[in-house]
Amino acid sequence: MDTSLTRRNFLKWGAVAAGATSMVGLASCAPSTEGEQGGETQVQETGTWMNAPCYNNCSCGSSRCLNRVYVEDGVPLKTRTDEDGDDTYAMPQRRACLRGRAKMSEVLSPVRIKYPMKRKNFSLDNPQGELRGKDEWERISWEEALDLVAEGIQRTLDQYGPTGILCGASSNIGDGYYDQNVCLLDALGGSVHIEAGTVSFGSWAVADTHMVGGFAMANTPHHLQMLQSELHVMFGCNWAANKAGNHTWYMDECRKRGAKVIVIDPWLNQTAQVIADEWIPILPGTDTALCVAICHEWIANDTYDQEFLDTYTIGFDGDHMPEGAPANSSWKDYVMGTGYDMVEKTPEWAEAICGVPADTIRSLAEEIAATDKVDFFSSQSTSKIPAGEQFVQAFYTMALMHGGIGTPGHYFSWSGIKDFMSSSVAPGSYCPVDADPANPLAPAGSPTYMYYPIPQFDVLEDPESWLNLEPSECWRSIKAGEYGRDCWPTGKRKLDIHAAYFGGHMSTLNQIPDTMTGIEVVRGFDFVWGCNPFFDSTRQYCDVLLPCCTFWEKPNKAFGGDSSSMLWFDKIMDPLYEAQPESWIAEQLATRLGLDPKTVNTMTDAERTYATVRDATYTDGTTFQSEPLLTITQEELDQYFPEAGGQPQEGKFTFQEFREKGIIKAELSEDTVVPEPYAAFIADPEGSPLATASGKFEIYCQTLAYMINSVGYSTIQPIGMYQVGDPEQGATARTDEYPLLLWTPHSLRRAHSVNDNVVSLREAFPQECFISTVDAEARGIKNGDPVLMTSPHGKVLRPAKVSPTLVPGAVAIQDGAWFEIDEETGIDIGGCPNVLQAPKSSGGGCQAWTGTICQVEKYDGPLELVPDKDRPIVVPVGIEE
Numbered sequence: 001m002d003t004s005l006t007r008r009n010f011l012k013w014g015a016v017a018a019g020a021t022s023m024v025g026l027a028s029c030a031p032s033t034e035g036e037q038g039g040e041t042q043v044q045e046t047g048t049w050m051n052a053p054c055y056n057n058c059s060c061g062s063s064r065c066l067n068r069v070y071v072e073d074g075v076p077l078k079t080r081t082d083e084d085g086d087d088t089y090a091m092p093q094r095r096a097c098l099r100g101r102a103k104m105s106e107v108l109s110p111v112r113i114k115y116p117m118k119r120k121n122f123s124l125d126n127p128q129g130e131l132r133g134k135d136e137w138e139r140i141s142w143e144e145a146l147d148l149v150a151e152g153i154q155r156t157l158d159q160y161g162p163t164g165i166l167c168g169a170s171s172n173i174g175d176g177y178y179d180q181n182v183c184l185l186d187a188l189g190g191s192v193h194i195e196a197g198t199v200s201f202g203s204w205a206v207a208d209t210h211m212v213g214g215f216a217m218a219n220t221p222h223h224l225q226m227l228q229s230e231l232h233v234m235f236g237c238n239w240a241a242n243k244a245g246n247h248t249w250y251m252d253e254c255r256k257r258g259a260k261v262i263v264i265d266p267w268l269n270q271t272a273q274v275i276a277d278e279w280i281p282i283l284p285g286t287d288t289a290l291c292v293a294i295c296h297e298w299i300a301n302d303t304y305d306q307e308f309l310d311t312y313t314i315g316f317d318g319d320h321m322p323e324g325a326p327a328n329s330s331w332k333d334y335v336m337g338t339g340y341d342m343v344e345k346t347p348e349w350a351e352a353i354c355g356v357p358a359d360t361i362r363s364l365a366e367e368i369a370a371t372d373k374v375d376f377f378s379s380q381s382t383s384k385i386p387a388g389e390q391f392v393q394a395f396y397t398m399a400l401m402h403g404g405i406g407t408p409g410h411y412f413s414w415s416g417i418k419d420f421m422s423s424s425v426a427p428g429s430y431c432p433v434d435a436d437p438a439n440p441l442a443p444a445g446s447p448t449y450m451y452y453p454i455p456q457f458d459v460l461e462d463p464e465s466w467l468n469l470e471p472s473e474c475w476r477s478i479k480a481g482e483y484g485r486d487c488w489p490t491g492k493r494k495l496d497i498h499a500a501y502f503g504g505h506m507s508t509l510n511q512i513p514d515t516m517t518g519i520e521v522v523r524g525f526d527f528v529w530g531c532n533p534f535f536d537s538t539r540q541y542c543d544v545l546l547p548c549c550t551f552w553e554k555p556n557k558a559f560g561g562d563s564s565s566m567l568w569f570d571k572i573m574d575p576l577y578e579a580q581p582e583s584w585i586a587e588q589l590a591t592r593l594g595l596d597p598k599t600v601n602t603m604t605d606a607e608r609t610y611a612t613v614r615d616a617t618y619t620d621g622t623t624f625q626s627e628p629l630l631t632i633t634q635e636e637l638d639q640y641f642p643e644a645g646g647q648p649q650e651g652k653f654t655f656q657e658f659r660e661k662g663i664i665k666a667e668l669s670e671d672t673v674v675p676e677p678y679a680a681f682i683a684d685p686e687g688s689p690l691a692t693a694s695g696k697f698e699i700y701c702q703t704l705a706y707m708i709n710s711v712g713y714s715t716i717q718p719i720g721m722y723q724v725g726d727p728e729q730g731a732t733a734r735t736d737e738y739p740l741l742l743w744t745p746h747s748l749r750r751a752h753s754v755n756d757n758v759v760s761l762r763e764a765f766p767q768e769c770f771i772s773t774v775d776a777e778a779r780g781i782k783n784g785d786p787v788l789m790t791s792p793h794g795k796v797l798r799p800a801k802v803s804p805t806l807v808p809g810a811v812a813i814q815d816g817a818w819f820e821i822d823e824e825t826g827i828d829i830g831g832c833p834n835v836l837q838a839p840k841s842s843g844g845g846c847q848a849w850t851g852t853i854c855q856v857e858k859y860d861g862p863l864e865l866v867p868d869k870d871r872p873i874v875v876p877v878g879i880e881e
Contacts, residue, residue, distance in 0.1 A: 051659075052551075053567035057754075064094075065095060065100050066096065066663045067080075076108075078104075082096075089670065094246070094561055106534075107552050111873050112533060112535070113534065113545050118137070118140055119137060119543050119544075120878060124151060127526050127543065130523050132528065132540075132541040137876040137879050149544055152544070162190040166469075166501070167194075179503045179504040180600050181585060181586045183601070184590055185501065187595055191441065191501070193468050194469045194471050195447060197844075197845025197846065198449070198471075198844070201450050204414050206453070211697065211701045211704055224674050225408065230371050233262050233376050233377065234265075234378075238270060247417055261277050264279075265280075266282060266743060267806045283809060284741050284810050284851055286731055292345045294361065295331075303365075304403070305402060305404070312405075312697055313698070316699050322700060329700070334721060345722075374410065375409070376412040379414070384846055385725065385729070386851075387715075387843055389846075392414075395412070400697055405682070424618070425664060426619075428617075443466055454707065463488070472512065472839050478495055481494060487712040488712070498527070499527040499528065499529075503532065509537060509538040509541060510753050513849055514834070528543050529543060530542035531547075533550045536753065537818040537832070548585065554581055557608065558609075565663055568662045604643070610641040618653075627652065630652075632655045633655070700718045700719050702718045704718065711845070738855050740853070741811070742837075744833045745812055748764075749764070750817070752815065759869055769787050769798040769811060770803060779858060781858050784800065785799065785800045786800075788827070788856070789836060789854055793835070793837065793852075795827045798813060813833045821835075838852045
């Protein structure tokens with residue numbers, strides 16, 4: 001297929017790019033028979049429907065939906081989503097949300113990086129880094145670009161070593177963001193990653209490890225189990241925007257069958273509007289106080305499960321404390337005012353902190369206590385506060401006091417419904433990590449991104465051997481030339497970074513806090529190169545850009561949908577313009593740097609694809625035995641995997657069926673038995689202990705406090721206290737200059753930063769400053785007025801979205817918008833919340849950004865704020881189309 005822009009094909013590609021999303025919207029309403037148009041004139045289809053599952057990371061893991069794309073003459077023209085099966089609660093269709101249905105507009109966006117290019121005024125001898133983000137661009141050949149990048153890497157290594165290179169791409173590689181250029185840097189001696197912390201999981205990971213004995217994400221309820229709960233209490237959950245797909249539909253079905261749903265959130269979000277029976281508004285970042293006060297009411301009225309606590313927990317009261325614990329240091333002592341600060345944590349105490357009326361707290365506590373089977377859900381973001389582990393502990397303690405955990409209908413979880421982990425249908429590995437070179441700067445005991453994101457100093461044989469930055473403090477640490485805390489065995493670590501790689505489909509400058517300092521730091525580097533399909537806000541600050549393929553332009557593979565499904569990805573089209581896969585780019589650079597290309601890309605694309613289907617498994621829901629998922633014939637091996645050298649195999653489904661439908665679903669019914677989380681421990685606490693220090697749920701968790709305090713970002717107690725974790729963050733930090741609290745919900749416009757180049761989604765979901773009617777009237781702000789959002793860290797210009805269903809004292813701006821800095825004023829007109837967010841690390845490396853203090857004022861300055869749909873998408877200046 002001719003993928004260059006010529007006069008001959010300009011109209012064809014231009015029409016598709018301009019109107020793709022409109023066609024998506026029409027096609028997604030089509031009936032199940034392909035080609036039918038619901039009574040309208042039939043259009044003869046001469047092309048092919050292909051499978052292009054959504055690759056967005058909406059749900060913090062592989063919870064993705066099916067898209068099918070109609071391709072004619074190599075050009076994608078329209079899409080539809082999953083139409084297979086009867087769409088039951090047990091086996092629902094995996095229908096794409098608006099973000100997934102907009103993939104055509106994203107892939108064909110004018111913001112594609114079309115060719116290798118460099119900044120016009122850049123050279124390795126004279127970088128002129130101050131022009132990053134301002135300079136014009138010039139097109140260069142692949143040979144010139146690869147030579148230039150290889151020389152830049154080698155110069156940096158020769159002068160500064162591996163610790164002189166910052167890698168803005170994930171080392172925790174997976175099928176959705178596998179970038180062999182990370183393997184290249186690892187093979188060259190490593191690089192400094194920004195992964196001693198978490199940008200997604202909040203404060204849960206370290207607390208989970210030591211309080212409940214493992215990653216609690218694996219113990220979320222399955223959607224079949226949720227039907228057994230009589231009450232669902234949701235802290236900060238907005239699944240309709242965060243997870244889309246089927247999550248909200250599952251909960252709505254639970255409600256229709258008699259369960260009650262209570263949503264606790266600063267605003268009446270989309271999920272609450274659709275499924276909540278009750279909405280309780282709360283100031284962002286103060287949920288800990290509410291949990292503590294609920295527990296107070298249960299203790300005061302003796303409406304909690306003492307027997308459960310005595311059997312399965314330690315630390316609730318003075319009779320069940322670990323050896324050596326101080327007197328009056330139990331949870332009960334704290335709540336009832338007989339220990340710690342000697343203050344009784346009444347509903348009135350909590351009201352003064354969180355804004356929820358005391359009578360509402362009492363009513364909520366009474367209702368939960370009176371209900372047998374309760375499902376406690378929390379969002380990740382509720383714990384993204386200073387000392388957020390204290391909220392995690394209070395949340396878990398509340399659920400443990402209610403009791404019943406490990407039996408049907410009684411759950412606590414933070415990641416939503418079980419869409420991943422313990423899969424019943426699972427693909428084989430596309431990129432087995434043990435086949436790739438390891439990063440020498442990440443030895444045993446160093447942080448494990450997201451899952452245990454802090455250093456374990458007692459495991460590190462050589463504390464000087466690792467270097468990994470905490471995301472929130474990253475830019476200021478680089479600027480200061482040092483990182484860490486004085487309490488570390490090494491003391492603060494010296495930093496001397498001079499180059500950066502931005503790849504892995506991550507927008508590092510856009511997606512971690514303190515963007516303005518980040519821009520300043522990046523402009524000070526000697527060399528910055530990037531690899532991406534799109535000219536996003538991070539790639540605009542590079543020196544050399546290498547265009548890589550989108551997922552639609554890569555080889556086919558199988559990958560996970562949710563725990564009960566697997567998706568097949570066809571190669572939809574040939575690479576546009578001069579885009580190349582990351583594997584080819586990494587191999588070319590490896591050759592120039594004296595490495596065997598197989599070192600950085602250990603498997604061919606055909607081998608990877610074959611592995612995903614050959615090693616796919618099906619776990620039977622009755623016997624829980626795994627078997628091969630797919631039958632693969634010799635003819636299919638010869639046709640699809642001629643070089644793989646595989647053998648025919650028998651499985652539960654045929655490879656042909658999988659390829660044709662694009663999806664395989666586990667056979668589920670509402671009678672399917674799903675193992676209860678923690679069931680083995682509940683049945684035999686002595687014989688099947690939890691992997692905690694005591695073998696039980698630890699309400700008083702000294703190990704957690706020790707690990708958090710050893711890192712020095714926060715100081716916490718072994719129990720889930722409410723505390724002012726940072727004097728410059730949260731409700732108690734507000735001043736006359738910054739009287740409002742900021743939080744950043746997700747948007748249906750984007751999956752994190754993905755899709756912000758789609759004009760139709762910009763029009764449907766403008767990036768606005770959400771502000772309460774009370775706060776708006778006090779400032780003379782009306783709906784749609786341009787407002788300047790200001791924090792101690794930056795300024796953002798946005799239209800106001802004035803709402804009566806928003807808690808006064810707080811404002812919101814949705815995450816992921818691509819920043820666009822006006823150089824004269826320093827104001828971001830793109831609406832990126834990380835321009836405002838505080839560079840505050842907390843606890844286990846959590847980005848404690850919920851509750852950044854800020855101000856909002858009506859704007860009357862020189863900048864004109866045009867609607868997002870009319871604001872031109874930034875493209876490389878100087879490059880001819």
